[in-house]
């Protein structure tokens with residue numbers, strides 16, 4: 001390892017130079033790789049020889065991305081995917097058998113929820129949800145068929161912090177595979193493997209790219225579990241394009257500086273909005289008013305880039321706020337250089353009943369702000385102007 005520091009690791013981990021002595025790694029846009037002779041081809045297909053054969057199986061740009069992410073997360077092995085959802089689906093599908101049970105936090109990404117509720121029952125895979133604010137109830141939900149324990153932290157959009165060390169210990173005790181979607185924190189802020197996670201999944205589409213350009217996904221963790229996931233993906237084909245892998249590996253070179261700045265902007269915005277008369281509540285893990293502030297400080301380096309605010313006046317005010325915003329974008333992504341505002345109750349979580357929304361901490365007037373890298377005064381100005389108009 002070149003260094004233990006994430007900045008250096010993310011910049012200096014790279015593929016060996018070719019005969020052209022390039023400084024920046026080239027893109028290997030090729031679907032397959034050639035063999036010198038029949039014997040090399042035979043040995044490669046038989047996996048006696050470790051080398052690239054076909055880009056659905058492996059590609060140098062994907063391998064570089066995996067190596068960096070493994071070093072950043074403290075993982076033994078990893079494998080890349082076309083999107084975050086294909087990483088989540090393939091990881092679960094590879095590790096679960098018919099009859100197995102998944103124990104998951106209730107506040108998870110909407111499409112992951114659909115995977116559990118709509119598709120897994122087709123393969124006789126069941127799930128139970130627990131409330132991240134009542135972890136003591138979890139043990140009673142564990143059955144002999146429970147195989148995976150799954151969480152995101154901070155949660156979306158409520159920014160609840162889940163005690164990873166506690167869950168890590170629980171997973172050991174009950175021999176569960178503990179999987180964490182670390183998309184909101186990134187390895188720069190939080191390394192779940194350190195707290196006992198067996199696998200960490202990312203939607204690379206979010207802060208890892210950080211510029212709203214490409215989609216991607218990655219799973220890293222325990223070598224033998226990742227090998228099972230890799231073999232499933234190799235056959236079923238959710239491969240990451242080498243172009244996207246190259247882009248993402250470049251993005252990681254600036255992960256530390258970007259995430260630092262995202263967090264500083266988010267904290268300043270949160271502090272400023274806490275005083276605003278039209279806001280009932282501001283939630284940000286690194287504000288002392290956050291109910292899990294101490295836990296956030298224990299397991300995260302900084303608070304992340306998501307700030308949620310509760311505007312007075314419910315659903316109508318939430319929608320009016322979006323209509324009044326000038327600079328910030330109304331879009332589905334998060335973790336971009338551009339600040340993004342969204343109103344979960346009327347969009348991403350619009351299909352849930354008011355009771356279901358309540359259970360995952362989504363009130364009618366809740367606005368999620370994915371704080372970007374514009375000048376903080378411009379972000380504050382845009383949000384405050386919009387608040388004036390609701």
Ligand SMILES: *Cc1c(COP(=O)(O)O)cnc(C)c1O
Nearest residue numbers: 083084085109181183203205216
């Ligand atoms: C966006 C997201 C995903 C899905 O990732 P895609 O790249 O959009 O497929 C999964 N988990 C979390 C927490 C996300 O925010």
